[in-house]
Amino acid sequence: MEYNFREIEKKWQSQWEQDHIYHAGNKSDKPKYYVLSMFPYPSGAGLHVGHPLGYIAGDIYARYKRLKGYNVLHPMGYDAYGLPAEQYAIQTGQHPAVTTQTNIKRYRSQLDKLGLSFDWDREVRTCEPSYYKWTQWAFIQLFNHYYCNKAKKALPIEGLVKEFSAHGTENIDAACSEPLQFSAEEWNGKSEKEQQQILMNYRLAYLSYAMVNWCPKLGTVLANDEVINGVSVRGGYPVERKLMQQWSLRITAYAQRLLDGLEDLCWSDSIKEVQRNWIGRSQGASVFFPLEDGSRSFEIFTTRPDTIYGVSFMVLCPEHELINEITTAEQKEEVEKYVTWAKNRSERERQAEVKTVSGVFTGAYAVNPITNTRIPIWISDYVLAGYGTGAIMAVPAHDSRDFAFARHFNLPIVQVVVPNGEQPEDTSLWTQSKDSKEGYCIHSDILNGLQVKEAIEKMLRHIEALHVGSRKINYRLRDAIFSRQRYWGEPFPIYYKDGIPYPVEESDLPLLLPEIDKYLPTETGEPPLARAKNWTYKGYPLDYNTMPGFAGSNAYYLRYMNPHCDTAYIDPQANAYWQNVDLYIGGSEHATGHLLYSRMWNKFLFDLGLVVKDEPFQKLVNQGMIQGRSNFVYRIKGTNTFVSLHLKQNYQVDPIHVDINIVDNDVLDIDAFKKWHPDFANAEFILENDKYICGYEIEKMSKSMYNVQNPDDLVEKYGADTLRMYEMFLGPLEQSKPWDTKGIEGVFRFMHKFWKLFHNAQYSFAVSEEEPTSQEWKILHKTIKKVQEDIERLSYNTAVSAFMICVNELTDIKCNKKAVLEPLTILMASFAPHICEEIWHLLGHDDSINYAGFPEWEEKYLVENSFNYPISFNGKTRFMMELPADMAPAEIEKTVLASAEAQKWTDGKTVKKVIVVPKKIVNIVVV
């Protein structure tokens, strides 16, 4: 029979599904392995060829591990809450649950066609009540815990309450929104409402008034990672700063642990670096500058306490609480004008005008606590409210922003650090600030002559001795805004009594998402949930917000371990067995979102003793994006005539996107083109060599550019096995690359060649029972070794090459011996499961190939005596050989040649050249 992939793939896919062959039990004698691909958001557009890349890569690894004797957890599910379904609902009135359901169906059928070995018995959907029940449950736990900096973990809030009523804040070192100080008596004297407000300051999920990213077009707030360059990631709508009461997640409490945890993870350096940057730890000092009148002082943060002698002014952010208090009467009008102006600027305007200097003098002065000099206090929006204390000491000589400000407002510039080997300069001649990372100190009293590093340490000690400040570590990371004014998300299990939020009883979870008549905010501007009838609990109003998209994806990898458990979030036995994800595959766009929130969420659950591992994803691989390759035709302006690519320079033309499905190797199918669109029915063409050649460009894959390659079409034309192998063959997994269907024919040819190894000229199945020759063993075993090494390091493109080489070599020597072909089939089953399963059964096996043992490579076929690997890859035979250090070159050559002949590893070919170099290395070229 010829290679009939359609029949083979259909047959085995339904067989596998029927037998639940990929179901992994929570108990097994085998070692466990957990392979996870990031679950998709089921969008209306369906899958394109980019999606399967990661799934196939994960699938190959899962199948490989199964063959290696592991109990493999390889689940899949859907990140089903999200904005697009809701936007669609607003436009059409269609319930988001319905569209989501439809899209999931489509996704599932597309995934099934690829022969992915998912354990569908464990499927989760974040929008199912049985799933989000536990998202809500986890939220309540966050609400009921605070972070203790001494224990370095989350602890129950009751403990904090006990401590407050016994000793006040005296012994407390906890993560909080604002540092508070009160005694036990003060605490006990407070009302329930006041106490609850104080506790909010400590809860890990807390309600607060905060400056948030408000997107008027989407009608919701967004997290920092959902905003890029002042516009929303989804939709690209402008985002403003707005003061609103919102739920937040105190992720900052975990900043240091999130940083430290990266060390032992097997993640790429780039993604670790992105997370480190996002957390943004900087070490320095907080210093208190008293006001001139001594009434109070204010705190600043600096990483360079050594430059404190160079401070010539202070700057407050326009939002700073001190402004009203200190502004002098003469300056009042001007300050108010500036503050109002600064507040009304959009985030985008502010970012676009970074270079423009603006600011205003408050009229007030502070005192430098080290030098006791009088320093003017200014206001400027180049100081950010969100970082540090929203106030800085300005050292214009050594900071470019301070320098620009000082020049603009004519403030003094004092050089305090001089680069080694240089002399102090006249700063009035400078056009920019001077780098001060290295050098010696001047004009700095006790620091004079010291190197920067020593000076920083000395000044830190000095500051501490004078009690004017202390060492401090600052993080750029902000708490995550956790509420959205949307419908299609998890409702908060929170109700309000007397304006105070209380969690819903755990036994009453899930708090079901109510039905509403319209998916829009109310006329009074309340979120859509305010439209729900009887949206109350115990007679009290429930929260109108829903949780953000990342809420449901925080711990989905944990629910896969026990997806049907409805008595606990995490089944301890299942968790003890599966531990955490061994290999996680997904796109790098989640570097600062999902991958950070998940780690924090997991650490919190770890603190509660609910999970055994502190980190969720041991090894992470980011598959590259697959870009689209668009094709163009060129229409001569004002006509309906199209000119081929290389002739277009003679005409005035408009390039027009053309559907890549009617273009083959950049050659246009003219008939199909005429039918494609009525406008082109009577089109005329200027051809080159009787062909119409299209131009191309690499762009994002998108419908409007007609460059979307649908995997279903390719499966239909070439089969899933070919598509799987081709996607892996395209290049290194982590690299982004344009989709190009050109090369798929080569892989398709390879599949036929492989199939033919098992068949005679008449296409009947025929393998020989003969004992293979040493050469045949070598071909097999070098392939086993190579492929195994390549899979382990996820270098699938080179593994596919190794298969091709192997099949070429076996075809050349017409090897059809079962002893060679059978192990090769098992070896390839991870890549091309359908064809290998078929052959496996043709070879006489009744059980599935999926659990056949993985073939081991035998060293004896690769190593002979002192030669390590006298096997050629890349058309070369090279190896190492132990030789006495004092052996003369001529002697070495003789020894090697003699040995080579004796071993017969040259397979009848003659040695062409022996290159002998010192250090025991020998290269031998054979022809």
Next chain:
RNA sequence: GCGGGUGUGGCGUAAUUGGUAGCCGCGCUAGACUUAGGAUCUAGUGCCGAAAGGCGUAGGAGUUCGAGUCUCCUCACCCGCACCA
């Protein structure tokens, strides 16, 4: 501006991790079988040269017996952060 990464034939890529650069595939050229082929098979294919030979891993230097690989500088492109004190 700061941080991370990449640069190899016409194209996607490979290179025992310091050891003949270009494996495998696409494309291209020639041939065979074919009524025909956009099917299949065979051979060739880094560049220059008729050949001998020479030149070649973005460019320049360095370390080494030996560099695509290590070090330094320059250039180009990609990604992340960005008034972060």
